[in-house]
Amino acid sequence: MLRGGLKWKERIVLGLCVAVVLFTLVVVVDIQMDLGMSGRPLVASHGRVKYVVEDGPESVYGRFRNRLLQKTHSAAVTSANISKESLPNEISGLNGHIKDGAVSPNDAILSNDKQKDGEKPSGQHPHDDFSDIVDYIMLDDGERAKFRKEMDRSHPIVHQPTKEGKRKVRTIGEMKKMVIEKNSTTLEKFHAQISEDALYPADSPFVDQLLHEMATEAIVHVVQKTGGTQLKLIIDFANNMEALFKPMRFPREQQTLPNHFYFTDYERHNAEIAAFHLDRLLGFHRAMPVTGRLLNMTTELYQKCEGELLNTFFVSPSDNLCFHGKCSYYCDTSHAICGNPDTLEGSFAAFLPSSKVAPTKVWRHPWRRSYHKRRKAQWETDPNYCQLVREIPPYDKGRRLYDLMDMSVFDFLTGNMDRHHYETFKIFGNETFTLHLDHGRGFGKPYHDELTILAPVLQCCLLRQSTLETLIRFQNGPVKLSQAMRMSMSTDPVAPILWEPHLEALNRRLETVLRVIRDCLQKGESPISGNENET
Ligand SMILES: Nc1ncnc2c1ncn2[C@@H]1O[C@H](COP(=O)(O)OP(=O)(O)OP(=O)(O)O)[C@@H](O)[C@H]1O
């Protein structure tokens, strides 16, 4: 019995051992087969599981972010993040430290990451010439329709609005019967030629003249502009022109504070200057000319203002003249604007025509953010939001929706999340361009690309053909967007206007816009479905 019992136990143990050995063998063979036959390493197949994205309504952009932006450079350099507020000394040091597009000392931090124009395009990946999009643009309307049918789409991704052909374009001067005389100011001449299509034509002689005069004319009077949240001054020049002044608060390198919402972010005067140049380079001509200028705090501000504004001037402990004005954000002693020791840099935007001559209509932007710490806007959770917008005038016909697409691309390039409203000239009705105003909150985060700014393009899959052609031209060079911006801004009195990482961001973001358009063209489905019946 004892021997027989032992044998049974031995048999059980032996059986278990054999089973373990066999199981191990099976596992090893399985691994071998997987590696040898499929050629796919296990790590990668496990890795794939991790990349599955759950597409809830909350993650409208999740798909795009994963598919389009996997290679996107993001938050690569944090050491360059300067979070302290500017001091007068830093401001003076800034004015002279970068010359003619040369690399600033701070850029040394970025040297590993840096790509010069003309070398490899944005990022480390090979140049993408987007020839597929170029091919599509070359097709005529019938061929495009066929292409879309083949792709099981009926929605026009790229479209040239028919109204924009050759036609008589009305100007404010004609409509208001303005008389331009010899002694009219350059600004009056500029106002008279504002048309229903744009603020100025490509060959306007008045733009450079305005920039020059705003940078050099004597300042005779200064008052604070009411409205808006941050400090702005209305500057009167000796030649009767007016400009909107935004003061410099920080060095170029200062980035948006991580805990600042877009609506509490400080305004940057250089963003206003850069946005004007970008708008001009992209061929929109919807932003008023803006120049930089150095002011004398005492003789050009303190002695030219009065009343409430004058009462906010004081002398700081380091003997600099400072002021803070009155406004809802950052207009107090702890956020004062100080001379260094007596100079102040700022942006000067040519003034819009007065509301008596050409009043503007203010529109709520359909893709505006909620401007609430916790609430979301409808477009953030509704994938079919564009379809809704398309049905509402003035977005249901004409150029308006295309203008919003341009604005979305423009704002994505600059990183401006503050587009709550936009304005048009009432005199031209609805078939007119949207003004590009208020860009002070752009160019704050050079290492972050805010894809939600592109929501209108992502959700509508729509872009004006001329805009797309311009983007492709800058993508394929020979002059890249960053280089064109560098050259355009180099003549500004307070150049260099942008910190190098912001210029690099422009090239990177431009490529992202093109990838979004490619995505619209390539997929059978719309990036966000629901707009299939649009013609
Ligand atoms: N170049 C200009 N000439 C005349 N008026 C202008 C000009 N640019 C802007 N404005 C007007 O001044 C208002 C406030 O300007 P802006 O939006 O730049 O200031 P803001 O303080 O940033 O405003 P907000 O905080 O509301 O964004 C605008 O709504 C616009 O009507």
Ligand SMILES: [Mn+2]
């Ligand atoms: Mn603003």
